Amino acid sequence: xxxxxxxxxxxxxxxxxxxxxxxxxxxxxxxxxxxxxxxxxxxxxxxxxxxxxxxxxxxxxxxxxxxxxxxxxxxxxxxxxxxxxxxxxxxxxxxxxxxxxxxxxxxxxxxxxxxxxxxxxxxxxxxxxxxxxxxxxxxxxxxxxxxxxxxxxxxxxxxxxxxxxxxxxxxxxxxxxxxxxxxxxxxxxxxxxxxxxxxxxxxxxxxxxxxxxxxxxxxxxxxxxxxxxxxxxxxxxxxxxxxxxxxxxxxxxxxxxxxxxxxxxxxxxxxxxxxxxxxxxxxxxxxxxxxxxxxxxxxxxxxxx
Ligand SMILES: *Cc1c(COP(=O)(O)O)cnc(C)c1O
Numbered sequence: 001x002x003x004x005x006x007x008x009x010x011x012x013x014x015x016x017x018x019x020x021x022x023x024x025x026x027x028x029x030x031x032x033x034x035x036x037x038x039x040x041x042x043x044x045x046x047x048x049x050x051x052x053x054x055x056x057x058x059x060x061x062x063x064x065x066x067x068x069x070x071x072x073x074x075x076x077x078x079x080x081x082x083x084x085x086x087x088x089x090x091x092x093x094x095x096x097x098x099x100x101x102x103x104x105x106x107x108x109x110x111x112x113x114x115x116x117x118x119x120x121x122x123x124x125x126x127x128x129x130x131x132x133x134x135x136x137x138x139x140x141x142x143x144x145x146x147x148x149x150x151x152x153x154x155x156x157x158x159x160x161x162x163x164x165x166x167x168x169x170x171x172x173x174x175x176x177x178x179x180x181x182x183x184x185x186x187x188x189x190x191x192x193x194x195x196x197x198x199x200x201x202x203x204x205x206x207x208x209x210x211x212x213x214x215x216x217x218x219x220x221x222x223x224x225x226x227x228x229x230x231x232x233x234x235x236x237x238x239x240x241x242x243x244x245x246x247x248x249x250x251x252x253x254x255x256x257x258x259x260x261x262x263x264x265x266x267x268x269x270x271x272x273x274x275x276x277x278x279x280x281x282x283x284x285x286x287x288x289x290x291x292x293x294x295x296x297x298x299x300x301x302x303x304x305x
Contacts, residue, residue, distance in 0.1 A: 048199030055176030059087035127156035129291030
C-alpha cells in the first residue's frame, strides 16, 4: 500500500474554472486574481491580500515591505522548510536560527529571546504543519524592541488563532498554494496585511515595480504611461491559477472538517503506542492538519528515518 504524503483535492469544478479562464482570453494576472484576492482577504478578515506566484515570493515581498535589508538579522526557526531562511537571504539579511518548542514545533519567546541582538529587525514565525504559533506572545516580545514579526503561514490556511483565522492578527503573513499545502492553485501564494501602504508597495514589487498594473492599463481608454519606481520582480499569479483558487477557497471549510475527522482516527490508533507524542491543537487555537506529525521518544524501537 502506498500512502502519498499529500493528495490535492481538485476535481471537475477546478477544471471547469481553469477552462473558463482560458476561454476568456485573459490568462495572466487580471480580473480573477483580483477576485481571488478579495475573497481571500474576506475569508481571513484582513484588509489587503496580494496574490503572488509562491509563498517564497510572498515572504520575499513581506521582508522588503518590512524594510529588512543588508546588515539586518532575522530570526527564523531551525525547523522549517528552507524557503523561510532563503527569503531572508534574498533581501541580503542574515538568517539566525532559533529552536522550536516541543509541543507546537513553533518558535516561542523563550527560544527567540536569546537570539535577539542589536541587529535583529524581524522574526519569521512559522505555523509548522498548520499548528498556529503564538503570535501575540511573539509580538509582545518583539514589537517593543522595534522588531517586526512576519508570519510564515505557508501551511496554515484555515487554522485558527484565538478565535480568528491565522493571518487575521498579523502585521504581515504569507500563505502557500503549493499542492503540498491544503488550498492549491498548482503554484501560488498570498501575502496579507492590514497596512495599505505595505500592500500597495508589494503590488508594485510583484509586477516589475510598475506604478500602474497591466490590468489598469488595459482597462483605460487613454494611453497610460507607467513609471518604474524601484527594482521589482515578476511574482504575478495567473488568472488560470486564481480561477482554481476561488473554487478551492469555497471548499476549504469542508476540507479541514474532513481532515479533523481523519486526525481523530490517527490520534485514537496512535495513542495505543506508548511514548509517542502526536500533533495536537494548542490551547489557543486549532490546526488545519496540513501535516500530522509524531514525535518519537529516544528509545523508540523504530528510528525517524
Ligand atoms: C511550503 C513552505 C514554504 C514555501 O512555499 P512555496 O509556495 O512552495 O514557495 C515556505 N515556508 C514554509 C513553512 C513552507 O512549509
